[in-house]
Amino acid sequence: MFSMKLQGGAPIHEQLRERITQLIISGEMKEGEKLPAVREIAKQLTINPNTVQKTYVELERQGLIYSVPAKGSYVSPRAKYINKLNQQTSETFAEAVEAALALGLSEEELLKIVSEVSQNRGDLSK
Amino acid sequence: MFSMKLQGGAPIHEQLRERITQLIISGEMKEGEKLPAVREIAKQLTINPNTVQKTYVELERQGLIYSVPAKGSYVSPRAKYINKLNQQTSETFAEAVEAALALGLSEEELLKIVSEVSQNRGDLSK
DNA sequence: AAGACTGTACTAATACTACTAATACAAATG
DNA sequence: CATTTGTATTAGTAGTATTAGTACAGTCTT
Numbered sequence: 001m002f003s004m005k006l007q008g009g010a011p012i013h014e015q016l017r018e019r020i021t022q023l024i025i026s027g028e029m030k031e032g033e034k035l036p037a038v039r040e041i042a043k044q045l046t047i048n049p050n051t052v053q054k055t056y057v058e059l060e061r062q063g064l065i066y067s068v069p070a071k072g073s074y075v076s077p078r079a080k081y082i083n084k085l086n087q088q089t090s091e092t093f094a095e096a097v098e099a100a101l102a103l104g105l106s107e108e109e110l111l112k113i114v115s116e117v118s119q120n121r122g123d124l125s126k
Numbered sequence: 127m128f129s130m131k132l133q134g135g136a137p138i139h140e141q142l143r144e145r146i147t148q149l150i151i152s153g154e155m156k157e158g159e160k161l162p163a164v165r166e167i168a169k170q171l172t173i174n175p176n177t178v179q180k181t182y183v184e185l186e187r188q189g190l191i192y193s194v195p196a197k198g199s200y201v202s203p204r205a206k207y208i209n210k211l212n213q214q215t216s217e218t219f220a221e222a223v224e225a226a227l228a229l230g231l232s233e234e235e236l237l238k239i240v241s242e243v244s245q246n247r248g249d250l251s252k
Numbered sequence: 253a254a255g256a257c258t259g260t261a262c263t264a265a266t267a268c269t270a271c272t273a274a275t276a277c278a279a280a281t282g
Numbered sequence: 283c284a285t286t287t288g289t290a291t292t293a294g295t296a297g298t299a300t301t302a303g304t305a306c307a308g309t310c311t312t
Contacts, residue, residue: 070280096222097243103215107244117223118233196308
């Protein structure tokens with residue numbers, strides 16, 4: 001199921017996340033279906049369970065899956081829809097980045113703005 | 127002229143850049159005026175000339191100043207105009223970041239997109 | 253032409269941060 | 283009650299940004 005070769009470029013948790021996302025949007029994993037346990041995947045790929053955990057946390061934040069402590073993690077009912085929305089948002093945001101670069105802002109400035117806005121946003125939820 | 131106390135939070139080259147930008151937009155440094163030499167500022171602030179150099183490179187990339195090797199660095203004729211455009215662009219981009227966050231993208235994803243788009247853009251100029 | 257300026261390039265040491273791992277905890281299930 | 287689940291905490295490691303040290307090349311004044 002989760003057979004995959006780990007490349008050297010991107011972080012492991014990210015490669016795994018993309019792999020699982022692919023399985024969901026391709027339909028190989030159906031909505032509501034239970035995902036393998038973190039230790040199960042970690043064992044198969046011979047990586048640390050915490051790395052899988054990080055993948056699951058991010059997938060849950062995206063809304064593609066949801067995790068229940070002591071039970072398991074499951075594919076979200078609206079996983080495909082959410083993924084499509086995220087893709088469209090990413091594309092639109094990429095265009096905004098291109099425009100900002102063309103208008104003279106640097107990559108460093110854009111990274112700084114993203115960090116600052118994210119930080120301020122996080123403060124609101126406290 | 128360049129009296130300023132260096133805080134601990136932000137990088138020195140960044141603090142200096144903001145200071146000089148402030149001097150330009152406030153009118154204390156007029157367009158065409160020559161800026162102090164990198165070693166001069168470095169001596170006053172007891173920092174490394176290379177740190178000042180980094181500030182000048184970034185200011186030149188922004189278009190606020192221009193440097194002539196073996197001569198000096200000068201305030202760009204259109205410095206105020208360019209700075210205003212940059213500020214407006216920053217504000218608009220910040221709104222785009224807020225929207226993307228609200229739509230479910232994470233700070234990490236946004237940072238990744240900024241890096242990727244910047245990278246692809248840099249390749250075009252080769 | 254010589255010496256004192258200018259910006260610039262290269263290398264290295266340090267600080268910081270992301271990534272991964274090791275371990276322990278808490279709840280549910282059979 | 284033992285096993286399996288997700289989760290939290292801590293630490294080590296690697297990659298990267300920041301800053302400094304040093305050297306280079308061109309210009310200007312005398």
